[in-house]
Every structure is written in structure tokens, then in C-alpha cells.
Amino acid sequence: MRRRDATAEQKKILIQSIILMAYLTIQELNTHLHDELVETITRGDATIAEAAIDAAIAEAKGYLSRFDCTRIFSASGSKRNQLLLIFVKDIAIWHLINLCNAGTELQFRQDRYERAIDWLKAVQRGDVSPDLPAREAEEEKDTPIGPIAYGSNPKRSQHF
Numbered sequence: 001m002r003r004r005d006a007t008a009e010q011k012k013i014l015i016q017s018i019i020l021m022a023y024l025t026i027q028e029l030n031t032h033l034h035d036e037l038v039e040t041i042t043r044g045d046a047t048i049a050e051a052a053i054d055a056a057i058a059e060a061k062g063y064l065s066r067f068d069c070t071r072i073f074s075a076s077g078s079k080r081n082q083l084l085l086i087f088v089k090d091i092a093i094w095h096l097i098n099l100c101n102a103g104t105e106l107q108f109r110q111d112r113y114e115r116a117i118d119w120l121k122a123v124q125r126g127d128v129s130p131d132l133p134a135r136e137a138e139e140e141k142d143t144p145i146g147p148i149a150y151g152s153n154p155k156r157s158q159h160f
Contacts, residue, residue: 022053023074023076023080024053024085024088024089024092026038026049026050026053028089029049029053029089029092029093029096031089032089032090032093033093033096040100041096041097041100042096048096049092051095052092053088053092055092055095056088056089056091056092056094057073059091059120060084060087060088060091060120061073063120063121064120064123065135066124066134066135067132067133067134067135068132068134068135072132072133081131081132083119083130084130086116087115087116087119087120088116090113090116091113091116093109093112094110094112094113097109
């Protein structure tokens with residue numbers, strides 16, 4: 001039996017069982033893109049939307065290395081940072097509509113994606129301090145947390 005032949009109720013049950021207790025579910029994308037558009041773009045294949053969500057979370061994790069990403073992205077419901085959630089949704093929708101932008105304005109979505117990435121870069125630089133749990137130092141290793149800046153003055157040449 002093909003997945004497209006399943007009834008709408010069976011699809012909902014399948015999606016809910018696959019994404020139980022996830023940081024971001026396919027149903028929560030409806031604040032950024034209507035359910036029927038997600039259904040049109042994915043053609044009923046939930047794995048496509050899941051891949052977009054996973055890619056968005058992975059992309060956000062890349063910018064949040066000084067925070068405890070395990071705690072951040074294992075949270076669910078109201079325990080999630082709402083601003084980060086909005087930006088992860090923007091990134092996920094961008095990845096999803098790259099497949100097909102049916103019924104959505106591509107420039108608007110691109111602007112939202114770029115704003116999300118700019119915010120993540122500002123967090124990474126330390127310009128923005130979101131209310132996220134900091135990463136704890138590992139007791140076994142003496143490695144510092146966060147970026148280390150190093151360098152020197154430019155080389156000087158003495159000419160007499």
C-alpha cells in the first residue's frame with residue numbers, strides 16, 4: 001500500500017507517532033506555512049518535511065556551539081525558547097520551499113531565512129544573548145567553552 005493511498009486520519013497518526021516529543025513538529029509549521037501548502041510541496045511524504053526540520057535544527061546547532069544544544073533541542077512545548085523556535089521554523093520553511101514554492105512568495109521567505117541566519121550569527125558573535133542554557137565544562141577535559149581569539153600585531157619592517 002502506498003503512503004498516498006492512506007486516509008487523512010492515518011496520515012495524522014503516522015506523523016504524530018514519528019515525531020512524538022520532537023523539538024519542532026510538522027504540524028507546528030502551520031504558523032509559517034499553511035498545512036495544505038506543506039501537503040502540496042511534500043506530496044504527502046512526511047519524510048520530506050522531517051528532513052527540512054532536521055536540516056534547520058542542524059543549521060541552528062552550528063551557530064549555537066557555546067550553548068547546551070542537547071537541552072535546547074530536546075525541549076518541547078512551552079519550555080522552548082520562542083524566538084529560537086520562530087527562526088528554526090523560518091529556516092525549515094526555507095529548506096522546504098526550495099523543493100517547490102507552491103503558493104508562497106519566495107522573496108519573503110528568503111528575507112525571513114536571511115534574518116534568521118543573521119540572528120544566529122549575532123548570537124554566535126556574542127552580540128545577542130538569548131535565554132538559552134549555557135554549555136557546561138566537561139570535568140575530564142580542560143578545554144575552554146566558546147571561541148578562542150588569537151593573533152598578533154602585523155609584521156613590521158624597519159627601513160633606515
